[in-house]
Amino acid sequence: MKLNSSVFRTMILSALLFVGIAAEARVISGVVKDATGETIISASVVVKGTSIGTVTDFDGNYSLDVPDDAKVLVFSYVGMQTQELNITGNVMNVVLSENSEVLEEVVVTGYGTTKKRDVVTSVASVGADQIKDIPVTSAAEALQGKLSGVSVTTTEGAPDADVKIRVRGGTSLTQSNDPLYIVDGMPVSSISDIAPSDIASMDVLKDAAATAIYGAQGANGVIIITTKDSDTEEDKMTFHVDYSGFVGWKKIAKKYSVLDPRDFALMQYEWASMKYNTTDPGNSDLRGQFYAYFDKLYNTTKYKDPAEIETTPIATLLAEYEDPAQHEFIDWQDRTFGRTGFNSNHSVSVSGGNKNANFTLSYNRIDDKAIMEQSNYTRNNISGKAKFKPFKNFTIGFTTRYTSTEVLGSGSNAIKDNGTSTESRLRNCVVYTPTALLSKDDGTGGDEDETFGSLYDPITTIRDNYKLKKDKKWNIQGYMSYKFAKHFTARVDMGYETRHITTDRYYGPTTYFSRNTGRPGIEGGTAQIQVIDEYKSTLTNHNTLEWKQTFQNNHNVSVLVGEETVIRKGSSQTENGFGYKGSYDVLNGEIFNYMGQAAYSEFVNYINPRDNQLSFLARANYDYKGRYYITGTFRADCSTRFVKGHQWGYFPSGAVAWRMSDEEFMEGASGWLSNLKLRLSLGMAGNNNVDLGYLHPDFLSQQMTYFDMGQGTSNILVVGGSDKIAANPNLKWETTVTRDFGIDYGFFNERLTGTIDLYWNTTKDLIIRQNMPARYNFQYQNIGSTRNMGMEFSIKGIILDKKSKSLSYHLSVDANISFNKTRVQDLGNMTSMLAQTSCFGSSEYLTTAEFLLEVGQPVGNVIGYETDGYYTAADFQSYLASTHAWGLADGVPSYGDGFLTNKPVPGAIKFKDQNGDGVITEEDKVVLGNTVPTHSGGFNINFNIGGDKWGKVDLAANFTFAFGNKILNLSKMEYTTVTEKTKMRNLISNMAFNNRYSLYTSEGAYMPDAYATGALMVGDAYTAFANQIDQANIDKGAYMHSPIMSHYVVTDQHMEDGSFLRLNQLTIGYSFPRVWMEKTKVINNIRLYVQGSNLFCATKYSGLDPEVDTRSSKNPLTPGVDFSAYPKSRGINVGLNIQF
DSSP states (O other), X not given: OHHHHHHHHHHHHHHHHHHHHHHHEEEEEEEEEETXXXXXXXXXXXXXXXXXXXXXXXXXXXXXXXXXXXXXXXXXXXXXXXXXXXXXXXXXXEEEOBOHHHHTOXXXXXXXXXXXXXXXXXXXXXXXXXXXXXXXXXXXXXXXXXXXXXXXXXXXXXXXXXXXXXXXXXXXXXXXXXXXXXXXXXXXXXXXXXXGGGEXXXXXXOSHHHHGGGGGGGTTOEEEEEEOOOOOOOSSOEEEEEEEEEEEXXXXXXXXXXXXXXXXXXXXXXXXXXXXXXXXXXXXXXXXXXXXXXXXXXXXXXXXXXXXXXXXXXXXXXXXXXXXXTSOOOOHHHHHHOSOEEEEEEEEXXXXXXXXXXXXXXXXXXXXXXXXXXXXXXXXXXXXXXXXXXXXTEEEEEEEEEEEEEEEETOSOGGGSTTOGGGOXXXXXXXXXXXXXXXXXXXXXXXXXXXXXXXXXXXXXXXXXXXXXXXXXXXXXXXXXEEETTTEEEEEEEEEEEEEEEEEEEEOTTSHHHHTOOOTTOOTTSEEEEEEEEEEEEEEEEEEEEEEEEETTTEEEEEEEEEEEXXXXXXXXXXXXXXXXXXXXXXXXXXXXXXXXXXXXXXXXXXXXXXXXXXXXXXXXXXXXXXXXXEEEEEEEEETTSOTXXXXXXXXXXXEEEEGGGSGGGGGGTTTEEEEEEEEEEEEEEEOOOOTTSSSEEEEEEEXXXXXTEEEEEEEEEESTTSOEEOOTTOOOEEEEEEEEEEEEEETTTTEEEEEEEEEEEEESOEEEEEOOTTOSEEEEEOOEEEEEEEEEEEEXXXXXXXXXXXXXXXXXXXXXXXXXXXXXXBTTBSEEEEOOXXXXXXXXXXXXXXXEETTSBTTEEEEBOEEEEOOGGGEEEEETTTTEEEEOTTOOEXXXXXXXXXXXXXXXEEOOTTOSSEEOGGGOEEEEEOSOSEEEEEEEEEEEEETTTEEEEEEEEEEEEESOEEEEHHHHHHTOBOTTTTXXXXXXXXXXXXXXXXXXXXXXXXXXXXXXXXXXXXXXXXXXXXXXXXXXXXXXXXXXXXXXXXXXXXXXXXXXXXXXXXXXXXXXXXXXXXXXXXXXXXXXXXXXXXXXXXXXXXXXXXXXXXXXXXXXXXXXXXXXXXXXXXXXXXXXXXEEEEO
C-alpha cells in the first residue's frame, strides 16, 4: 500500500509539473503581408531579446512557441520596415511597410539625381557599404569586379601604375577611350587621387541616353563620384570622428625561372660555336666570343705567345660553372624586386552639423615602399566639404580637395618614358648574366664598365634612372541652389582645378639617353639631367534651372535646362643639362643643385593652345504612376579644338521604360516578382579627343647654352610641339550612336535583383592619326567607322538575412559578366592598317608591326608566323662536316630572302608554309589571335554574423576574371631568343638544355662530329647519322626549338591564353560587441581586420601576370601586350576602423 501511495504521489507531481510547463509557454501564429495584401515569404519573427524565432512559409504563415513572460515580437524582412509589436493574443497578423530608405535610394545622373527604382537608362552603382570595409587605395581599385560593362585593368604592378578604366570597351580607335570623371558634380582629370574613405557612392553612366547630357566629354561613359557629407534633418547638432587605417607587407607574386650558370655557359658556347661554325678552342673568334668571358685559364695566358695560349676543355669549364662555390648564381630578380614592400594607409574624418549646416573634414595618407629597390610612393589627401541653408529653400555648398603625390626613385616603370624601353627594369634583371663573367680586357673587370648583351647590371640601371615626380593638385568647388515658386530650382556651380607637376630625371652614364645625346661637343656616357615643370588648370561653370511638378498624383514631369563653360589652360618648362662628369649623391637628388655645371643646356617653354568649350543642355522626364517612363536629352557643344564650321556638335538622346510588374495582369506574380522593368534607349555622343595644337602654331621658346661658346637664343613657331602635325581644317567630331535594351528585375521583395543589357554602338568619322610623308609626322583625319556590340548581366542574391540583438547574420552574393566585341566597319580608302608596339629596334626585329586592323575584323588582332615545331635532322638530307653545312630535304620549307639570315639547321625554329611556295616570307604571316577578352567580370561574396553581446565577424571576397583573349608576350619572345646583339643575355628556363633541341651533348660535345662517319653524310649513312642526333634529343625530352636566331620574330608561341580567375581581395574582420561600445558612451564601433590581396590567380599564362597591358598607352591599337611589366605583388594588410 505504501508503494502504491508513492506511485500516486509521483503521478500527481508529474501532472502538476506538466501543467506548470504548459503554462510557461504558448503558441502564437498568424500571417505576414505587405501593404498590397500579398503574403511575404521568409519574413523573420523573433521574440525580442531572445534567439527564439522562426520564418514565414510560402503562404506567409508562421507559428511560434513563445515563453509566458514574452512581451514583444519583432517582425522583419529585407526592404521592409521592422516592426516591434506587443503580444496581444494567440493570433497576430502583421502588415509590413516598405522601407522608405530602400524606396528613396538614389543614383546620381547628369546634373541631378534619380530614384534607383526610376532609372530609365543604363546606370550601374557601387555604394559606400560595398567598399567601406574593404581596404583599397584608389577609387578605381574599388570598382574592380563590381560592375558589368566596366573594365578596370591595372596595367602592371608599380605603385603608380596606370589603371585603365573602360566602359563598354570605349568607342574610339586611336584617341582616348577614358571615361569622363565627375566628382561632386564637377569634372576632374583623374580619380586615382580620391581617397576611397571619402566616397559615398560611385555611379557609372553607360549608354548615350545617360551620357548625352555631358556631350562630347561623356562619349566613353561617365563615372560619377559623390563624396561623403553629414547631411541630416536633425535640429540637434551632431558630431562624428572616424578613423580607418591599415599597414601591410607584400612580396613579388611570381618570378621568372631562368638558366643557372652552367646552362647559361653551355648556351653561350652553343651560340658562339654555331655562329663561327667551329668547336676548335684555338679559333680566334670562338676565343673572343666565348672563352674571353668564361675561361680564367684563357684570360691568364691570352697575352703569351700563340703556342702558349691555353683554354679549359669545355666539359671541365661547364663543371666549374655548375659549382656554386666557384660561380654563384645571382638572382637579379630578387635583388631588384625581392625586398619586402611595406605600405600604410591612414584616414581620419571629422563631421558634424544639423539640418541647417553641416561639414566634413578628412585627411588620408598613403606610404608605399615598393618591392623594387629605390622606389617609394607617397600620397596626401586633404578634403573639406560644407553645406549651409541660411534660409528656407536656399543652399550653399563648398568642396575643397588638395592632393600631393610623390613618386621617388624608380617608382615609375621606365616604359612610360619615351625612348627608354631598353632600360626597363624587369627586362634587365631577367636577362642579365646569372653569374659574374670575365672582362674581355684583363679578366678581372679592369677599368671598363663592361656591358653584357648590351645591358648593364640591374642595380646600376636603377641608380642611373633616378626619378622624382611631385604632383600637387587643388580642386575647389562651390554651388548655390534656390528653390522658388514651389516647383523651380535654380543652381549655379563653379569649379576650379589646378595641377602642378614637377619631374626631376637623372640619366646616368649607362642610360640610352646619355650614351646617345646627339648634342654637339658632348661625349657619350656622360650624365644628363632633365627638369620639367608642368602647369594645368580647368575652370568649369554650369548653370541649370529645373522644373518639377506632379499632376493628379500620377503624372510626374521634370524639365532641366542649362549652360556650361569649360576653360582649360596649360604650360610647361623643360630644362635639359648634358655632359655632367662629377660624382654626385644621386639618391638624394644632389645633382639638381648643380644645374649650372652642365657642359650644354637646353631650355624649352611651351604654352598649350586654346582649349575652351561652351555647351547648352536640356533634359525632360515624364512618368505615369512610376510605371511608364520617357526621357529626352539634348546637348550642343562648341569646341575650340575644331575650326569654325565644325566647332558645334549636337547630341540628342531618348529613352523609354515600362515597369511591367506594376500592371494589373501581373498581379498574380506579385508574391514572387517585385520588379520587372524594360528599358529602351537611343542616343548620340561625340568625341573631340585630339592632340591640342594640331590646328594652331604653338609657342615654343628654346634657349641653348654652350659651355665654350657663350649663349644663343631663338624663338620659333612650330605646329603641334615636337611632333610635326599637318593641319586639317576639315576635321570634325567623332560621333557615336548607341542603342540599348535593358531589363531590371527583382524577385522575392528584392532578395534577388539584377539587370540585363544588350547594346549596339556605331562610331563614324573616326579621328585617326594618319602617317604623312616628307615634312610632317602625321595628320588627324576623319576615317571610317566601327561597331561595338555587347551583352551585360548582373545579379545579386541575399541568401541569408536576419537582424536581432542576440543574433544577426547576412550572406549575399553578387556577380556580373560582360561580353564585348568591337569591329571595324570602314577605313575610308583603306582596307587595313598596321600598328606597332615599338618595343624593339628595326635592326633586331623582323616584324615591323604586330597588330593588323582590317575592315570587318575586331580590334586587337595580332599577325605573325605559325610555328611547326623545329627542324630535326630528319628534315635534312646531307651534312658537310668541314663547314657544318646542312642540306634540306626536298619538300621541306626553307627561310626565304629577307627573312631570317641564319640558315635552317636541326633545332632551328620551323614555320608553317601557309602559301605552299616552299619558302618562309612575309606572305606566310597569318592572324595569330586577338588580345581583347571576349568576356570579363567579377563576383563578390559578403558574409557577417554576430550579436550585440559577442561582436560581429565579417568576410568579404572579391574575384575578377577575363576569358577568351590572348596576350602578346613580347617578354617571352625576348627571353627565349639569342641574336647577335643579345648574346651574353640570359634566357628563361624554357630554354634549358634538357628542354631544347640541341646539336650538343650536355658536356658541350658537338654531336655531328661524334656521329659523322665521313666528310659528307648522304643517303643511308646520313639517315643513320640523323637518327642518332634526333634520338638523343628525344631521350632527353626536348620540346623547344633552339633559341639562336638572327632576329626576333613574332610567332604563335608568343600568343598565350590570357584567361584568368583571380582572388583579388579577401577580408576577414571582427567588430567588438555592441554592449562594450555602449559602455564607453564615446565609441560607436571598433573593427579589426586582416586582408590578403592577389592571393591566387588561376591561369595558363606563363608570364608573371595575365592582367597586363604595357603598350596601349602609347598606341591604343596595341592592347594586351606584355613587355617588361613591373611585377605584381602579393600582400597582407592588418587594419583598424574606429567610429566615435
